[in-house]
Amino acid sequence: MVSNKPINGISVIIPAFSPIDVTSNSVISVVKQQLGKTNRPNVDLILMNDDIENPHKYDYFLSESFKNKFYDYNKNEVSIRIVDNRKYMTDNNKLFQGGSRLFGMLNEAKYDYCILLDDDDVLSPNTVRMYTDILNKEMENAKANNKEIKISTVGAIFRSFDEGCNQNDIGKDQFSIWVQGRLWNRQFLIENNINDTTLYKNKINRRQGEDYLFVSVFDYINSKQPEWQRILTKDFICGFWIPNYNSLSRQDPFYGQHLAGSTMSSSYTIYEYMKAFSKTPADDEELKQRLLNMTIYSMYNLYDFIITVASTSYEPKQIDWYLLRDYCKKLKEALKEYYDEIQENDIVVTNADIITKSDCRVHNLFEGSFFDYMNKEVRWFDYDYDKMIQESKKLHYDGVNVLESKQCKAWRKRHDKN
Numbered sequence: 001m002v003s004n005k006p007i008n009g010i011s012v013i014i015p016a017f018s019p020i021d022v023t024s025n026s027v028i029s030v031v032k033q034q035l036g037k038t039n040r041p042n043v044d045l046i047l048m049n050d051d052i053e054n055p056h057k058y059d060y061f062l063s064e065s066f067k068n069k070f071y072d073y074n075k076n077e078v079s080i081r082i083v084d085n086r087k088y089m090t091d092n093n094k095l096f097q098g099g100s101r102l103f104g105m106l107n108e109a110k111y112d113y114c115i116l117l118d119d120d121d122v123l124s125p126n127t128v129r130m131y132t133d134i135l136n137k138e139m140e141n142a143k144a145n146n147k148e149i150k151i152s153t154v155g156a157i158f159r160s161f162d163e164g165c166n167q168n169d170i171g172k173d174q175f176s177i178w179v180q181g182r183l184w185n186r187q188f189l190i191e192n193n194i195n196d197t198t199l200y201k202n203k204i205n206r207r208q209g210e211d212y213l214f215v216s217v218f219d220y221i222n223s224k225q226p227e228w229q230r231i232l233t234k235d236f237i238c239g240f241w242i243p244n245y246n247s248l249s250r251q252d253p254f255y256g257q258h259l260a261g262s263t264m265s266s267s268y269t270i271y272e273y274m275k276a277f278s279k280t281p282a283d284d285e286e287l288k289q290r291l292l293n294m295t296i297y298s299m300y301n302l303y304d305f306i307i308t309v310a311s312t313s314y315e316p317k318q319i320d321w322y323l324l325r326d327y328c329k330k331l332k333e334a335l336k337e338y339y340d341e342i343q344e345n346d347i348v349v350t351n352a353d354i355i356t357k358s359d360c361r362v363h364n365l366f367e368g369s370f371f372d373y374m375n376k377e378v379r380w381f382d383y384d385y386d387k388m389i390q391e392s393k394k395l396h397y398d399g400v401n402v403l404e405s406k407q408c409k410a411w412r413k414r415h416d417k418n
Contacts, residue, residue: 009042015100098210261323
């Protein structure tokens, strides 16, 4: 007889570093879940404290006064724990968001199904109940048909708001790269050996590019294992993101450039996962297309970084340059294995998709097209930090193109300009 055990609780993992007045909004949204009058599911809230200099920063959330004020009515269903991330630190590498989520899910969570919430997000009322109802309905249907069901993830709508209060519904039409818009089954991670060691080989990816890396690897492996089902809902908002004006992305006008190198590192790890998992010709074709996409995107990030150094006050950290340079080069070298097999039209179409559908910030390739990028030596790959700064400052960017580009030179020649 098939046994699909009912789900009676969900763990919520919050990587915590923000000031307590920011984090409290997230915590309150979790403990005040409206769980219904009967058969209330349990909420296991885990704060992974990454502010290691302040190990007691969030102790208020454990106090009787906090409980009495915010969740005394459902105290039997809600538990709160604070984990000092020093417990899992090695070589003074902080866990940041990515590590906190994985150690929280794999080592601390009471329940297999986990919500991943940032400390400046809020959970929608009744989200825990909605998720458990969805899971239990699937379990009941499978049991009625004498089938076993394995659910890897449940997607919902995660609604974000920008500074102008314009909203964007993440996950409405497809699974997105943001971890907040889903419920995750840690048994899938365990079965497929997805953990901090295998996923975050480059520890900077715990902090930057971590959503993109985690979700991409999870979904790729999931797509190869039909026994693990993904459920996508289209009528249920699971949470909200409201601008946190003290966050790094709001304070740093060059956050995108700062993030570029670590994102390319994440892309290369995704490629390595796909390469290791590729077993059929179809897998190989999928890998080829994904690698093409990531390499074109990396090229735009490389030139955006250089143009930003050339035309603004941006002073990048050395690690940002070396990560970007080295992983753009690695992606290009990886694509060379497949490049001669790729139709030129596929490159054109993929390039157009990246320009129109991605968040790449520059579309002007002052040193030629992607075909030039792949078929010629990229001089920037040979530059150390000081040489990159020196060469970038020789460029003149007019807001449309780099004056040294062949396009600008051709325009000036046609107009008889020196």
